[in-house]
Amino acid sequence: MSANQTALDEVQKCIKRQKTCASKTDAALDSLISMVKAAQEELERSAPGADAEGTIARLHKSIEEAGLLKDINSSTKEFHTAISKFGKALEKAVDLDTDLCRCLRPCPAASSDPSLLARLLAEHAYRCGAFGLGDTLVGEAGLMDADQLRAPHAAVHEVLQQIRARNLAPALQWAAEHRPQLSPDGGPSDFEFRLHSLQFVHTLKTQGRGAALAYAKAHFAPHAARHLHHIQRLMGCLIFVDRTVSTAAGGTASTSASTSSAATNPYADLLCPSGWDAAAREFAKQACSLFGQASESPLTTVVAAGGVALPALLKMADKMEAQKQDLRSVDELPVEIQLGPSFVFRSIFACPVSRDMARPDNPPTLLPCGHVLCQQSCALLARGRGRGFKCPYCPMEARLDALRPLTFPGLD
């Protein structure tokens, strides 16, 4: 059982104990209160000079005998035990004590200009289609350029919502309007074809074979040159569409039924409804790239990178602190953090000899043997050996005048 599950079980017990404890305490206090009330009334009724001390002593005795306070104390104790058990389980599931802010540096830009972050957040909200949130934030933060932030995303969002509502017409219209940008030769783009395929499958499912065939005749012809194979597969769907429908209707989502239908229906990938999400995502991506924007909200990208980097950074901070150094004062992180391929945004060449990043004044160069080193590393290797030197990775000799500087072309 995972540590998280153990903690969940313990918190359930906590909830139960808390309820018991609260209701027991409440009930005990109620009876206490009524006992005191009764004694008070008794005294009020009694004649002056009666044994008041005796009444109070009797009250105390009967409270003791009823064991009310003991009840309260024991249920409270049980509740406290449950909390401390939960605490122990929680410590095994999450690190409660770690200080995540220990490698944070002061941020002059954000503190001198609070609207900097507010603007980023508002733009993120608009990008994600949360226009209500974006508008509220723009108002609260007093941002002046709200329209500039909002406008580019409004049109895109309109189309996206239509896609989610299973209406591809606006997306198809957009794809047709932007053919010159979307495809290399200005003809119908791949994206447009994928939208048509989705519409075809949708028509097939909702209106039957006749309508689907008519749709195919009307729209697939311009795409035949590039997507013939795919169109053939789509036609195959015409025959196989019933198979998924029948299994979906018959076997109610049991895993064995769905796997067997996937096994028997070669077109299951075309017929599954995840195509809509994919279309929405692809549309957002295409639209953003036409605006010259990233397909993912940059805020999400940075925070995602932060999620990967943070554990490594915290570890670095601890190691450096043990050596009386401070991570917050370095110009370059001491260790490489592997973020993964989604976070590589340009070609980075690190010279295997000097471990320096290549820069325009120190480009990577190709040796005759095919190995690549930085220019400065080659110069260092060649020093004292005339103009020739041995490649550090193979026996081949290289000469400084036979090196070829390399360029990794930019991405946009």
Added chain:
Amino acid sequence: MVELLEGPLLRVPFESLKRAAKDRKALIDEAAECVAALRHPLNAPPTASVPATAPSSRSASVAAPSPTPAPDAAGDTEMVDAPSELPAPNAEEQVPDAVAGSSSREASIERLRLLLSQLQGAKRKLKDVSRAEADDCQRCKARLEYLAASPKPTGGEPDAQLSWTRQRLDLLLVDHLLRSGYHESAARLVADSKLAQLTDGHIFEGARRVVGALMDAHDCGPALAWCAENRARLSKAKSPLEFKLRVQQFLELVRSGDRVGAIAHARAHLAPWAGTYMAELQRAVATLVFTPATRVPAYASLFAEGAWRSLADLFLRDLYRLNSLTPESLLMVYLQAGLSALKTPLSGEAGGSREDPLRLPAFQRLAEGLPYAKHMHSKLVCAVTKEIMTDANPPMVLPNGMVYSQRGVEQLMAQQEAQSKAACGGAGVAPPAGAAPGGWGVCPVTGLVFKREELRRAYVA
């Protein structure tokens, strides 16, 4: 496995739960002490010190605070002291007379009335505590369930991290919005994404009023009330907040020209802090001489407008500390970590992908002062396919030094083949001499025509 980054998410409700349970214990102990005091006969400690036996003094003792410890007073000490004081008044009680008897009845009724109100008070306070406990339990549960439902991806698919972040980001945003004082926006996001149990808006409800009063109305009242509510914990943490608020009030009195009022205020509210903050206290009081118009920097700075912002910040710092919130917004922590991991000396220069957040000026400004990422290993991205080059898809060098991936050059050559087929020798680039169909391509950056035989594989360690 211990989850490293989720501490704050659970620490907040769990610490709050522990505090509430502690309050419960204290309330119950108090009530128990009140009840236990019944054991001792009426003795009226206040009269114990007065040797008089006259009925008049007896009735005075009834009017005075009762022998049972008041709930807010330090009950323990009184209980310890009580028995030792008992014998003397007890001896006096031994003499029964009519007047004493009737006043003893009155006193006992009064005593029970007090006990009753104490018990009812305890009951009422316990109800609040109970609600807080139940809420915190539910928050713990909801957050654990949330973590169980969306476990952090460990490697695996390249986009797993992004899609995990997409839903996780909202929690960071709510926290940041609350801290920045954008309460409407925070509430909106909480409502839209159903995050009530996962975020700590309830902590900021009172804080909003306090900060508003400080910043807009220049009023220390709500902040001082908050200090009074949390006095024990604030003084344990050695917080200077209350002192600073009192100083600010003093300065406002000086600013308005009310020196008599200022002196009275200083006697009442600044003097008690003399032991801890003597230097600051003296500096503040010196403004009685150095009026707001002073040009002596040490005193002029006291009257600066920024004082209110710093008071609000000080209050927020204590609020975070008392509620186990992180001192800074976690969004900033994640942003800085991400920015340093992405930042290179080339960030923002030409040649990067449009997906790079550091192409945007706003992110460049946030990244100012952050360290660069270290790159020990090369990461080469093909400009044609946008894929990362690997041993399976190695870098290929064109005769002019341009590098694309293997798949990239294949794609360039296939493109030429398709185009020359479609154009049938008319338009388009002419094939180089001796090149087989599909055996040549055009570099999209430099326009260089290259043949398959001219390509060279590069080995990048």
